[in-house]
Amino acid sequence: MNFGLFFLNFQPEGMTSEMVLDNMVDTVALVDKDDYHYSRVLVNEHHFSKNGIIGEPLTAISFLLGLTKRIEIGSLNQVITTHHPVRIGEQTGLLDQMSYGRFVLGLSDCVNDFEMDFFKRKRSSQQQQFEACYEILNEALTTNYCQADDDFFNFPRISVNPHCISEVKQYILASSMGVVEWAARKGLPLTYRWSDSLAEKEKYYQRYLAVAKENNIDVSNVDHQFPLLVNINENRRIARDEVREYIASYVAEAYPTDPNIELRVEELIEQHAVGKVDEYYDSTMHAVKVTGSKNLLLSFESMKNKDDVTKFINMFNQKIQDNLIK
DSSP, rough: OOEEEOOOOOOOOOOOOHHHHHHHHHHHHHHHHHTTTOOOOEEEESSSSSSSOOOHHHHHHHHHHOOOOSSSSEEEEEEEETHHHHHHHHHHHHHHHHTTSSSEEEEOOOOOOOHHHHOOOOOHHHHHHHHHHHHHHHHHHHHHHEEEEEOOEEEEEEEOOOOOOOOOOOEEOSSSSSHHHHHHHOOOOOEOOOOOOHHHHHHHHHEEEEEEETTTOOTOOEEEEEEEEEESSSHHHHHHHHHHHHHHHHHHHHOOTOOHHHHHHHHHHSEEEETTTTSSSSHHHHHHTTEEEEEEEOOOTTSSOOOHHHHHHHHHHHHHHHHHHO
């Protein structure tokens, strides 16, 4: 099991954008030290509301790569359906070279209909657009060149510069069953959405296994990523209230047709590491097992006491170290 951090960068009431970003930078600087055992940090992409204030994660990632020396830095969900794949290829090659291979590329289809409309993409062909973008991007990353002649892109063979110097790690956000089935046919690892229920994540994993088997894909070394919100407090009610306050607006925005938003929020609180220090372990290990995950990504952003954030980051780090010794 590998451990890392992910950052949603929500801007709650009473916090400035500078405070949100400073918290991320300070935390990343902390875990980059040699005696920490977190292997990567991933940054979320989100647009048009304070439920995630980084619309261009690769810009933030470039800053964090320059700040750090050891840890991998990457995107949690770089949306390719609403971006030009050649542009992402150029940015990836640059980040890969300048970080000496520490960049991780997490890719996503668009999960928001409004974003599809705003960026003038057709909803009716969304899956096809996503796949077309990926094929161009992957060709650029693996061969250093790409070309396209399909329903969405048409351009001659070009060199994508600078060329990648390493095999950039790729992950696909489990944004829909169609995307999960497509990823399974290619043997690409998933990053589960933190805001999906465990039942939804498990359903995706079982379908991934079935499709991979149908296509003779060996999944033994596929390292899916499981994101986990963490809020630990001796007062269980405070932990739950902080998480509820932190995620409620996003969940309502992300699942606009769900008639039971409050129930979904409460379900998420139960399924993430929220409560007293001894309440999260069994449920987390169960969730990791039933989703086939080999990477556990932690977010401490809902915790209001920043000294406690540092305390529990250190506590988890000690547990990781103790497990390594065993």
